[in-house]
Amino acid sequence: MGGIVENLEQVKQRIKRAALKVGRQPSEVRLVAVTKNVPVALVEQAIKAGVADIGENRAKEVLEKHSLIGDKVNWHFVGHLQRNKVKSIIGFVDLIQSVDSLRLAGEIDRQAARAGKIQDVLVEVSISGEAGKYGLSPSEVEKLLTDISRQFRHMKVRGLMAMAPLEKDPEEVRPFFSQMKTLFEESRALNLTGVEMEMLSMGMSNDFETAIEEGSTMVRIGTAIFQQIADSL
Numbered sequence: 592m593g594g595i596v597e598n599l600e601q602v603k604q605r606i607k608r609a610a611l612k613v614g615r616q617p618s619e620v621r622l623v624a625v626t627k628n629v630p631v632a633l634v635e636q637a638i639k640a641g642v643a644d645i646g647e648n649r650a651k652e653v654l655e656k657h658s659l660i661g662d663k664v665n666w667h668f669v670g671h672l673q674r675n676k677v678k679s680i681i682g683f684v685d686l687i688q689s690v691d692s693l694r695l696a697g698e699i700d701r702q703a704a705r706a707g708k709i710q711d712v713l714v715e716v717s718i719s720g721e722a723g724k725y726g727l728s729p730s731e732v733e734k735l736l737t738d739i740s741r742q743f744r745h746m747k748v749r750g751l752m753a754m755a756p757l758e759k760d761p762e763e764v765r766p767f768f769s770q771m772k773t774l775f776e777e778s779r780a781l782n783l784t785g786v787e788m789e790m791l792s793m794g795m796s797n798d799f800e801t802a803i804e805e806g807s808t809m810v811r812i813g814t815a816i817f818q819q820i821a822d823s824l
């Protein structure tokens with residue numbers, strides 16, 4: 592069982608190998624360490640070991656951790672975001688990865704305007720089509736991007752985020768990732784004002800290599816970095 596430094600090193604090696612395997616530069620893939628339920632002391636260790644991007648999925652936890660850690664890292668909001676929580680996190684998160692409705696986008700734009708900011712966001716897509724999953728269906732993406740582009744001036748869409756269905760075998764989710772890559776390219780080709788399709792956030796602990804092989808530019812990894820250590824505390 593390794594410590595955080597070893598786990599992180601292994602994850603980085605795996606990212607590198609997956610990228611090189613398909614002729615991509617490892618530097619094209621950004622690592623977001625997802626720290627939900629991970630104690631601040633361990634998050635600090637990860638930061639010392641080189642982590643520059645932190646992902647959280649609850650507003651309360653992001654604010655608590657931000658108050659202790661501050662702005663030495665980039666903060667990502669990766670969970671379902673309720674509209675009534677938007678106001679509290681604007682100004683503390685660099686990238687909201689989970690915009691899945693025009694109403695949520697509207698609230699982000701409104702609160703960003705009040706704070707005098709332009710908020711970077713990703714649009715979340717549910718590629719699995721599973722009931723109960725958050726995120727837009729692929730067919731809804733173009734309309735949301737177009738509406739955001741026309742209506743909002745205080746947010747910038749920087750790309751797409753997706754969660755694949757949980758499968759034991761990452762090969763089974765490969766088609767979902769390749770479908771996302773196609774959707775990402777199609778969205779980029781729309782050339783909308785205020786939309787810069789440059790980040791494709793997909794891949795978690797159990798499937799990130801497959802996601803990278805299919806074009807992910809950002810992986811969100813929790814368990815592979817923190818789990819065994821958190822379990823042993």
Ligand SMILES: *Cc1c(COP(=O)(O)O)cnc(C)c1O
Pocket residue numbers: 625627648669670754795796797811812813814815
């Ligand atoms: C928890 C979580 C992750 C990380 O998942 P692991 O399997 O622990 O790597 C990534 N993305 C989102 C949205 C999450 O909630």
